[in-house]
Each structure stands twice: as C-alpha cells, then as structure tokens.
Amino acid sequence: MNLFHAEDPLLQVHNVTRYYGDRIGCSEVSFDLWPGEVLAIVGESGSGKTTLLNCLSTRLAPTAGAIEYRMRDGAMRNLYQLTEAERRLLMRTDWGFVHQNAADGLRMNVSAGANVGERLMAVGARHYGNIRSTADDWLGRVEIDNERIDDDPRSFSGGMRQRLQIARNLVTQPRLVFMDEPTGGLDVSVQARLLDLLRRLVADLGLSVVIVTHDLAVARLLSHRIMVMRHGNVIEAGLTDQVLDDPREPYTQLLVSSILQV
Amino acid sequence: MTDTAQIPDSVHEQGEYNFAYLDEQTKRMIRRAILKGIAIPGYQVPFASREMPMPYGWGTGGVQVTAAILGKSDCLKMIDQGSDDTTNAVSLRGFFEKTAGVRTTCETAEATIIQTRHRIPEKTLREDQILVFQVPIPEPLRYLEPRETETRKMHALEDYGLMHVKLYEDIAKNGHIATTYAYPVKVNDRYVMDPSPTPKFDNPKIDRMAALQLYGAGREKRIYAIPPYTKVKSLDFEDYPFEIQQFDKPCGLCGAENVYLDEVILDDKGGRMFVCSDSDYCEERRADGHLGPMAADPAAARVGNTKTGETVR
Numbered sequence: 001m002n003l004f005h006a007e008d009p010l011l012q013v014h015n016v017t018r019y020y021g022d023r024i025g026c027s028e029v030s031f032d033l034w035p036g037e038v039l040a041i042v043g044e045s046g047s048g049k050t051t052l053l054n055c056l057s058t059r060l061a062p063t064a065g066a067i068e069y070r071m072r073d074g075a076m077r078n079l080y081q082l083t084e085a086e087r088r089l090l091m092r093t094d095w096g097f098v099h100q101n102a103a104d105g106l107r108m109n110v111s112a113g114a115n116v117g118e119r120l121m122a123v124g125a126r127h128y129g130n131i132r133s134t135a136d137d138w139l140g141r142v143e144i145d146n147e148r149i150d151d152d153p154r155s156f157s158g159g160m161r162q163r164l165q166i167a168r169n170l171v172t173q174p175r176l177v178f179m180d181e182p183t184g185g186l187d188v189s190v191q192a193r194l195l196d197l198l199r200r201l202v203a204d205l206g207l208s209v210v211i212v213t214h215d216l217a218v219a220r221l222l223s224h225r226i227m228v229m230r231h232g233n234v235i236e237a238g239l240t241d242q243v244l245d246d247p248r249e250p251y252t253q254l255l256v257s258s259i260l261q262v
Numbered sequence: 263m264t265d266t267a268q269i270p271d272s273v274h275e276q277g278e279y280n281f282a283y284l285d286e287q288t289k290r291m292i293r294r295a296i297l298k299g300i301a302i303p304g305y306q307v308p309f310a311s312r313e314m315p316m317p318y319g320w321g322t323g324g325v326q327v328t329a330a331i332l333g334k335s336d337c338l339k340m341i342d343q344g345s346d347d348t349t350n351a352v353s354l355r356g357f358f359e360k361t362a363g364v365r366t367t368c369e370t371a372e373a374t375i376i377q378t379r380h381r382i383p384e385k386t387l388r389e390d391q392i393l394v395f396q397v398p399i400p401e402p403l404r405y406l407e408p409r410e411t412e413t414r415k416m417h418a419l420e421d422y423g424l425m426h427v428k429l430y431e432d433i434a435k436n437g438h439i440a441t442t443y444a445y446p447v448k449v450n451d452r453y454v455m456d457p458s459p460t461p462k463f464d465n466p467k468i469d470r471m472a473a474l475q476l477y478g479a480g481r482e483k484r485i486y487a488i489p490p491y492t493k494v495k496s497l498d499f500e501d502y503p504f505e506i507q508q509f510d511k512p513c514g515l516c517g518a519e520n521v522y523l524d525e526v527i528l529d530d531k532g533g534r535m536f537v538c539s540d541s542d543y544c545e546e547r548r549a550d551g552h553l554g555p556m557a558a559d560p561a562a563a564r565v566g567n568t569k570t571g572e573t574v575r
Contacts, residue, residue, distance in 0.1 A: 114430045122423025123423070
C-alpha cells in the first residue's frame with residue numbers, strides 16, 4: 001500500500017496516560033496504526049477523545065506512556081524525544097491536523113492560495129509561479145472554485161473553509177492526518193459532501209488517519225477501525241462495522257442505539 | 263573634543279546630567295546588549311530599556327544606543343527621513359548637545375556616529391562610522407504571528423516560511439512585491455531581520471556595509487546589530503526578485519539620479535517637486551555646482567536651504 005510492508009505499523013501507542021491534576025484525561029491507551037488505515041475514536045463529550053488526539057499529535061505531552069512513529073526513513077522514533085525542530089518539520093510535512101473549527105487551522109487574514117502554499121514555503125519553496133500552480137491544483141482537488149484563490153478564507157462558507165483546511169494540510173503529501181471532528185458544525189448536506197471528498201482523498205493518497213468524532217455515522221463512513229472511549233478509557237475496539245453492528249459493551253450499545261433514525 | 267566645561271551654564275544651574283544623560287551602569291548594560299548583538303548578527307537582544315525624557319516613537323531606542331556608545335570626541339549627526347532639520351532630528355540633536363556637549367554636524371562624512379530614523383545616507387559610509395537606527399517594531403514576524411513566545415521560537419528554529427507567505431500575498435494582491443519599507447532581510451544566512459522603517463531603496467546599502475549598524479527599539483526593548491561587511495539579503499522569490507524603487511525624474515534641486523526622493527508640495531496651486539530625501543547630500547551637490555531643473559524656482563530654493571536655518575516649517 002505504501003513504502004512499507006503492511007505488517008509494519010506507522011504509529012505505535014503504548015499506555016498513553018494524561019492526567020489533568022487529579023482528573024484523568026485518558027488512561028493507558030495502547031494501539032497500533034498501519035499505513036493507509038483510518039482509525040476512528042468515538043465517545044461522548046469529556047470521554048478523553050480530544051486529549052488522546054492531542055497527545056498523539058504532540059500538541060499535549062502525556063503524563064505517562066510512549067508514542068512511536070515510523071519516520072520517512074523507516075526508523076521508529078519516540079515522538080517526545082524528537083527535537084523541537086524535528087517535531088515541527090514532521091508536523092508540517094509528514095503530518096496534517098484538521099481542526100473542528102477551520103479558523104483554528106487556517107490563517108484567516110491571508111488568501112486561500114497563501115494558506116495552501118504556506119507549508120510549501122515553510123519547507124523551502126521559493127518559486128512563486130510553482131507555489132501558485134500547486135495551490136491552484138489543490139483548490140481544484142477540494143472542489144473550491146479556482147477564482148477564489150486570492151480571496152481570504154473569511155469570505156468562505158463553513159464547508160469551503162473546512163475543505164481549504166484539508167487542502168492546506170495535504171499539499172505536502174503527508175502520511176498521517178489527525179482530524180478533530182472535521183464535520184462538526186456543518187449542515188447535513190455539506191457534511192455529506194465533505195465526507196465524500198475525504199473518503200476519496202484518503203483512498204487516493206493512501207493516508208493514515210486518526211479521526212475523533214462523536215458522530216457514529218462519520219466513523220461508519222470513513223474508518224476501518226474504531227475505538228470507543230468512556231471516562232478516559234478505551235472500552236471497546238475493533239473493526240468499525242463489527243463494533244457498530246454488534247456492540248458488546250453496554251455503553252457502546254447505548255451509543256449505537258441513540259442514533260436518531262429519520 | 264569637548265568636556266563638561268562647555269556645557270551651557272543653564273544646565274549647571276539645574277544640576278548636572280551624567281555624560282549623555284544615562285548613568286554609567288545603564289550604559290554598561292546597553293553596551294553588553296550591543297556586543298551580544300554584534301556577536302550574533304541580526305539577533306534581537308532583549309535589554310532593560312529605560313524611560314527617556316521623550317515619548318516612545320521618537321527614537322528612545324536609538325537615543326539609548328547612541329548614549330551608550332558616545333564618547334567625548336565623537337561627532338554626531340542626527341537625521342530623520344534623511345533630513346537634518348526636521349523636528350525629530352533637531353530635538354534629538356539638541357538633546358545630545360545639552361546632555362553630552364559633543365560636537366554635532368550635518369555632514370555625513372564628518373560624523374562618527376549617525377543616528378537615523380528612516381534613511382541611510384546616500385554617501386557611502388566608512389569603517390570608522392557607526393550608524394544607529396531608531397526602530398519602532400523590531401520583530402519582522404509580528405504582523406503574521408502575534409505571540410512573542412512563538413516568534414522567538416521561530417527565530418531559534420529558523421522557521422521563516424511565514425515571511426514568504428507575506429511576500430506571496432503581496433504578489434497575489436498587487437502583482438509585485440508591494441512591501442516598500444521595513445522590507446525583511448536575512449542577515450548572515452541566519453536571522454531574518456526587520457531593517458524598519460527604512461525604505462527598501464536602502465536595503466542594498468545594508469549589505470556588506472563598511473560601517474557598524476546598531477538598531478535600538480526602546481518600547482520593544484530590543485537591540486540588534488549588523489557588523490561591518492556582513493552579508494544581508496533581501497527576501498524574495500526566484501521568479502519575483504527583490505527590486506528597489508525607481509524614480510523617473512532626477513532631484514529637482516541638485517539633479518541627482520539614483521537617489522531616494524521625497525515629494526515636496528510647494529504651494530497650494532499644485533506646485534510640487536521631487537528632491538533628495540538626504541538633505542546633506544543634496545546641499546553638497548549644489549555647492550559643487552550641480553543644479554536640478556527646479557533649482558531656479560524661488561519656492562523650491564527655499565525648501566533646499568537648511569544649513570542657514572531658514573527652513574520651511
């Protein structure tokens with residue numbers, strides 16, 4: 001599927017624990033993520049999903065545990081032993097992070113083209129024409145009208161902002177993308193279109209994704225595997241279809257049964 | 263050249279200032295910051311900026327730097343927008359005349375220390391001269407990244423992609439790099455620095471300049487420096503290289519070309535002319551017999567007359 005044999009995991013998480021003082025953010029979470037795999041983390045608000053995602057993406061240091069990542073040279077590295085410079089390079093080349101609120105992930109006061117081009121310029125692209133044509137290409141891939149390339153994201157709708165954020169993250173061809181409720185706050189039809197787009201991009205690019213969502217439908221559509229969290233613990237994990245069709249834990253059963261049927 | 267005996271009596275009556283206003287401990291602290299700045303070209307050294315008897319924005323940073331390096335034998339030139347006779351230059355020159363009693367001059371070649379607000383003199387500076395800049399905002403990344411903690415980290419990690427985002431925006435919105443002053447430069451292939459607020463016309467002069475350049479930002483409490491003959495490159499794109507401003511007319515008074523010009527309004531009937539922003543350079547050229555197309559105009563001649571004190575206010 002990728003540079004590596006499918007038996008080599010891309011990300012290995014060992015007993016990641018995060019305390020906020022006496023309170024538990026997430027506790028003893030372990031899993032492996034393989035190249036090209038989409039993992040959904042579901043659970044209600046306050047269950048530790050976002051804490052876990054922030055720990056994984058080096059935005060929040062865990063209290064205990066280790067996270068290893070297979071770098072492009074094939075070596076496994078402990079993320080919290082990387083230097084700040086290595087970590088930043090990783091975050092802007094090999095990784096992506098899609099925020100729930102697009103404004104957190106975009107530069108709202110520079111044009112869409114500059115937003116997409118920023119990562120390229122950060123890794124040394126110095127040819128305006130090339131940067132612009134790459135940005136142009138990526139706007140097309142996320143279905144944003146090319147005429148909007150010089151417009152600020154402020155003038156974009158919520159769905160467009162979210163797609164722009166995705167383009168901005170994918171422009172350096174990352175291998176691992178973290179997503180925090182990427183469809184939150186969007187109306188249903190826009191959500192459906194975004195999910196469709198995400199599914200296509202993930203499949204085309206062979207991305208590995210860790211996606212946090214409270215929306216089981218999103219998990220069902222996008223993910224191969226699912227982890228259900230409650231009170232900071234992973235209470236159930238498995239193939240998405242298996243867990244959602246035949247939940248074992250009472251809490252998962254409750255979650256699945258609380259989906260509104262129209 | 264001068265000692266305290268030449269300080270006017272009025273000063274003595276009010277009690278004496280220490281030489282160049284600041285106390286010796288403060289000057290020593292500032293000199294340490296300057297030395298560190300010279301050792302790390304382009305790096306912004308924090309320093310304990312003092313309250314000065316003038317408002318922020320008037321050059322409190324530059325004044326402190328000048329006070330710290332000034333000796334009794336120095337000859338000081340003060341310029342503001344290239345000119346020796348504007349309010350800021352006159353006031354700061356007066357400040358040092360009063361508190362240090364040093365010799366002052368309007369002639370670039372004669373000065374050993376030149377404190378400037380925007381311009382670098384047209385005349386090439388020498389190794390025995392020091393150019394002191396008054397800097398309002400030392401952080402080139404400030405408008406792109408408001409967090410000081412983050413910009414410091416970006417400097418430490420040479421994380422300068424954001425600077426090009428700004429230039430990209432310029433080209434996308436205007437078709438060319440529209441930044442005309444405070445144009446970011448990379449010093450000695452390492453630190454991105456803001457030569458603010460000089461026009462980008464002067465950026466090529468910063469590169470490998472023979473004179474020592476010291477930058478002081480009083481409100482922001484930063485000092486940085488470019489040692490003599492240091493490589494300074496203006497940031498640009500491969501397909502949009504750095505360019506300086508071009509003027510289609512020569513100076514109206516002295517006929518100089520390839521110098522930075524200011525537009526001066528002569529009357530309320532639309533009369534105007536472009537003259538050298540470096541007033542000393544312009545006067546010297548006229549004294550050498552160079553005349554521009556407007557030199558005969560009486561209104562224009564009045565503008566150019568600065569040394570005699572008959573300035574336009």
